Amino acid sequence: MIEVKDLRKEFPLSKQQKAEIQTTDTVSVAVDSISFTCQPGKVFSLLGPNGAGKTTTLRMLATIFNPTSGTISICGHDSVKESELVRKKIGFLTGSTGLYGRLTPNELITYFGDLYGVSKADQAIRKEKLYDLLDMHDFQNKRIAKLSTGMKQKVSICRTMIHDPEVVIFDEPTSGLDVITAENIIELIKECKIQGKTVIFSSHIMSEVDLLCDDLAIINKGKLLFQGTMDAFRANMQETNLTAEFIRIIRNS
Numbered sequence: 001m002i003e004v005k006d007l008r009k010e011f012p013l014s015k016q017q018k019a020e021i022q023t024t025d026t027v028s029v030a031v032d033s034i035s036f037t038c039q040p041g042k043v044f045s046l047l048g049p050n051g052a053g054k055t056t057t058l059r060m061l062a063t064i065f066n067p068t069s070g071t072i073s074i075c076g077h078d079s080v081k082e083s084e085l086v087r088k089k090i091g092f093l094t095g096s097t098g099l100y101g102r103l104t105p106n107e108l109i110t111y112f113g114d115l116y117g118v119s120k121a122d123q124a125i126r127k128e129k130l131y132d133l134l135d136m137h138d139f140q141n142k143r144i145a146k147l148s149t150g151m152k153q154k155v156s157i158c159r160t161m162i163h164d165p166e167v168v169i170f171d172e173p174t175s176g177l178d179v180i181t182a183e184n185i186i187e188l189i190k191e192c193k194i195q196g197k198t199v200i201f202s203s204h205i206m207s208e209v210d211l212l213c214d215d216l217a218i219i220n221k222g223k224l225l226f227q228g229t230m231d232a233f234r235a236n237m238q239e240t241n242l243t244a245e246f247i248r249i250i251r252n253s
Helices: 015-021 054-061 083-089 105-115 120-134 149-161 179-194 206-212 230-235 242-251
Strands: 002-012 027-038 043-047 069-074 090-094 167-171 198-202 215-220 223-229
Touching: 002 054, 027 054, 027 069, 027 198, 027 215, 043 054, 043 179, 043 206, 054 069, 054 090, 054 167, 054 198, 083 090, 090 149, 105 120, 105 149, 120 149, 120 179, 149 179, 167 179, 179 198, 179 206, 206 242, 215 230, 215 242, 223 230, 223 242
Parallel strands: 027 223, 043 198, 043 215, 090 167, 167 198
Antiparallel strands: 002 027, 002 069, 215 223
C-alpha cells in the first residue's frame, strides 16, 4: 500500500532561473500538498500534462527525492526515515534509467538480483517467468548496447521486477515503444494486479488508463484536481470520452 499525505516538493531557483521566468520567488513548487492512497491488488494511475509534477511525485515515492513536507508511507514504512526498507519493497521503472551496454540482459539482471539478496534458485524461476512474459529468450545473452529501444525497456522491466517487489512504480512505461512491446508491459501490469501488488503508473495514453486503471488522480501545476475511483470518474464525466474529460479538467484548473 502507498499512503501519501500533504506531499510537497520545492526546488530552489538560481538567479538565472528567476530572471528567465521573471519571478522574485526563491523556489519552484513542483508538487503542492497532494494526498492519495494506492491499494494492493489495484492499479492507480497518476495523470497530468507535461510539467504537472507526475515524475517528481513518483521519484519521491521511489526515495530518489525527499519531500519538502508531507509524508509517504509504503507498506507501512516512512519513505524518509526508513528509506532502505522502502527500497526493498518497491520496483521503479522509468525510461530515463541507463543500462550498462557492455553487459548482457542475463548479466545485468543477475547483478541486480544479487544486490537485492535474491537466491540463485529464485532468480532462475523469476527470470524464466519474466522472459516468457516479455519474449526475451532470443536476446538474453546479447550485449545490451546492441539491443533495440524496446528490448532495452524489457531489460529494465526485468531489473525492476527481479526481487518480486510488493509495490511497482511505472513512469510512462510504454512511451515511445512499439505496439508489441507496449502490450507486453500492459500484460505485466495486469499480472502484478493479479498477484496483489500495489501498482502506480503515469501515462499519456488514455486507452491504457481505461484498460488498466482502478483508481486515479489528476494533477496540474503540482495541484491535485481529482482523486477517486475510475467508476466515480466515469460517472461524473461531462464529456463523451476520457481524453476529452481529462482535457476539460486541465483547462478549467
